[in-house]
């Protein structure tokens with residue numbers, strides 16, 4: 018083998034010298050890009066059969082056969098009386114917020130996907146950003162109490178990463194302070210809190226079935242509730258307020274799920290145990306391969322609860338690793354591992370909120386610290402055990418040589434250059 022050939026083979030294998038890292042000109046460890054949130058896809062044949070049936074029926078949307086079946090299945094799985102399927106999770110949030118008569122100020126975490134805040138601001142309700150618990154990454158009930166003002170009408174808590182909020186404490190605050198409590202459960206389909214399925218807590222819970230969620234309907238979402246009146250109102254609101262032909266009795270919008278999305282959902286449901294099993298296996302493998310690596314903590318899931326394990330979340334302690342989270346992300350991207358910084362920098366530092374509330378960060382020290390440390394790695398059915406091994410080897414190498422990598426990144430970068 019030629020010298021060049023031998024070098025290439027070596028570079029493709031484990032990193033041995035800093036120069037082997039792709040960020041310093043080495044060969045990327047992976048030929049194809051690995052993404053966070055690559056869709057899980059169920060049985061293609063079943064999906065195509067259903068789509069053919071939809072075409073035969075000539076009923077493409079407007080509460081058709083498949084949407085009805087989908088709503089029934091989701092309600093069963095969430096253990097609720099009602100499920101209202103929607104075109105996406107964001108519209109589901111907007112509908113639930115409006116149907117619950119939230120106004121004025123509503124308390125939300127800043128450490129969440131921007132849709133949680135936008136769904137409020139879109140209807141001119143002020144999202145009041147509240148800090149999180151550093152261990153759970155979900156709303157800190159003690160901080161929630163501090164954010165309540167005479168204008169507060171509600172709380173939207175987020176079951177971040179699929180790990181349930183402190184539901185009991187939040188329900189107690191909502192009850193004693195007369196606030197409306199609902200949950201953004203976009204991450205938490207199939208998860209439990211104290212053994213009970215997420216879906217029936219608060220006045221309503223909202224799921225997202227976006228393509229990047231572990232269980233998807235291409236685009237889609239749902240609201241689950243046990244409240245009959247609320248469900249009836251939501252059904253009207255998602256369909257322009259139509260109560261029958263030529264009869265509109267309420268203000269509404271178009272929030273309907275289409276039949277093809279429901280077909281995807283029903284097909285995905287048939288593989289959901291497999292998706293969760295793969296995620297759980299991936300999580301265990303990452304845990305083993307990153308075990309003992311100083312400064313790198315894999316966020317755990319409670320073994321006593323059901324969970325979908327859809328997010329592979331690391332917290333990087335830069336003092337220990339001697340390399341920052343952002344440098345690790347840059348280094349992984351060069352290797353074709355597209356790690357993500359969810360939910361950096363926090364909603365309060367994105368527009369329009371950063372302009373409206375430039376000092377919100379003063380009340381959010383934990384959010385700011387966590388948002389600077391968290392890094393998500395690829396998981397799901399689109400990646401294999403060999404990929405995970407490779408990702409972990411890169412990380413282990415980079416962290417083991419953290420100080421040197423940092424120094425070399427600084428010296429190889431033109432002064433003042435900002436990479437992202």
Ligand SMILES: *Cc1c(COP(=O)(O)O)cnc(C)c1O
Pocket residue numbers: 105106107108129130132133175201203204225226227237238
């Ligand atoms: C994905 C997500 C949403 C929005 O759902 P879409 O279906 O993409 O509109 C809302 N909240 C959180 C926390 C999410 O992760």
